[in-house]
Amino acid sequence: MSPVDGTPRGRRLRDRVPVRLRHHWKPAGALCAGLAVMLYAFGDARVSPYVTSASRVEADTITDDVKGTVGLYDTSVRHSVQLEYKQTDFDKMMKEFKKDGTKDSIPADLTIDGVFLSDVGIRLKGNSTLMSLRGNRGGGPGGGQGGMPGGAEGGMPAGGRGGGMTQYNLSADKPEELPWLIKVDEYVEGRAYQGEREISLRPGSNAQVPLNEALALALIDGTGEPAERYGLTTLKVNNRPAAVRLMVENPDTEYAEAVDGESVVYKARAGGTFDYQGDDPSKYETSFRQLNKVGSQDLEPVMKLTEWVEKSSDKEFAADLDQHVDVDSFAHYVATQNLLMNFDDMAGPGKNYLLGYDLNSKKFSVLGWDYNLTFSGDATAGPDDRMSMGGGRPGEGQGGGPGGGDQPEGMPEGMPDDMPEGGPGAPDGGDGDDAAGARRGGGMMSGHALKERFLELDAFDAVYKKAYQDLYEKFYASGKATKTLDDLAEQATRAGVPAKDVKSAVGTLRTTVTQRTAALAKDPSVSKSEEVTG
Secondary structure: OOOOOOOOOOOOHHHHOOHHHHHOHHHHHHHHHHHHHHHHHHOOOOOOOOOOOOOOOOOOOOOEEEOOOOOOOOOOOOEEEEEEOOHHHHHHHHHHHHHHOOOOOEEEEEEEOOEEEEEEEEEEOOOHHHHHHHOOOOOOHHHOHHHOOOOEOOOOOOOOOOOOOOEOOOOOOOHHHOOEEEEOOOOOOOEEEOOEOEEEEOOOOHHHOOHHHHHHHHHHOOOOOOOOOEEEEEEEEOOOOOEEEEEEEOOOHHHHHOOOOOEEEEEEOOOOOOOOOOOOHHHHOOOEEEOOOEOOEOOHHHHHHHHHHHHOOHHHHHHHHHHOEOHHHHHHHHHHHHHOOOOOOOOOOOOOEEEEEEOOOOOEEEEEOOOOOOOOOOOOOOOOOOOOOOOOOOOOOOOOOOOOOOOOOOOOOOOOOOOOOOOOOOOOOOOOOOHHHHHOOOOOOOOOHHHHHHHHOHHHHHHHHHHHHHHHHHHHHOOHHHHHHHHHHHHHHHHOOOHHHHHHHHHHHHHHHHHHHHHHHOOOOOOOOOOOOO
16 A cells, blocks of 8 residues: 555555565475475375574574664653555455454555554464454354353453453454554565564553553563563554554564573464473474574474473472573562463463573573463462462362452463363363362363472472562562553553543552552561571
């Protein structure tokens, strides 16, 4: 589309083909022909795709970095995003999504903070969040998966401790409210905007903009651990009214390359597993996606980690974990998830975590992302309590612990679409009374062997409690959380959220933060005056 008059520009058939394929069609055609011959000659043979893991070079480089006028995630300024696309492309995309859940990209023109970029890719982003767009396919009224009307998504906590999750009634008629992933280089190879190839527009708009996620990201920033950058922006789609949205840095190649040290970063998939699955790397591709150094590094380190975690005895795990994992960093990660009341971390049903493998130390660190379910659990939970959806501690049933509220029936964002029936505590949701079932909190396909073994063994109590105490001071005792809420209120107002809605949303979070701070201040294991021994 023209950036001047908005007149649609015709697209030739060849423009529908991805740029990379158009540029290299001859080698691609030769490769396909060669594969056909190999399949005919060696169709019964098994091939295991190993990579040597010798090189550290990142092959996919940025060649056109659009600078822009203001920092993309500068929270001190007002941002604006405008998307323009052909309605026929959007209608086709929605038809395919409703039919089989396919989330293909369509071309669009992007204007961000006054800077025009033609032919970016946009696609729907999310799992259970999007169920309301597919009609009554999610199992409940209005298409909400698990019976939650309109689809469940972990957005603003509904109130106080264990307030549950916001429900978003998404509609194709309101594209400005849909969760989008903007891919700057989808149709223009090597292009980025201020070093970013992907920008995520999170679920929730205007009064429901997810300030809880922004609060979590702001608190993590400055602790020494990676955190996605964010900003509040207005979004206008074609001629629709503008809506206030949270835009967040999406974990991609550049995010992975920014991790300290020389690291390979693997993103866990929502429907995947941490189980050891043998020596065939292809078995792990449904559980992990390699974000960087693709072609020079492979999944072998992850394979070895899963094997060791699964086969090691408790004695071996306690003695040798520091040979496989950066223990201090991992303790920091685990403590952070508890302090921020995050139900859906690496042990949650959405598998929202990244594994960073340092090529020099040969050790893993765990990185968090997707914090839309923070501040929605039990504000009184201590460092040894496990968070659960809606506020209750595992085993306490619906309503849970103090102030827990009712356990929501819907599935949180990030959960695979083929989740089994039943929620926490459902008979068919867990593994009975074995250790794995206990770790899963009664079902919901949650639990993670690395995290649970770390918490269960006394050998790591000292390092975990030390990290917890330090982070409690930084997040809550220092007053940073309450000060950050003041700043978020200013950002939301500047972005255009009505004052009464800002007051309500921030007030809800402030109540949760106040309760969390007070409860942990009374916990003797959190007080730094207590001597922690391991």
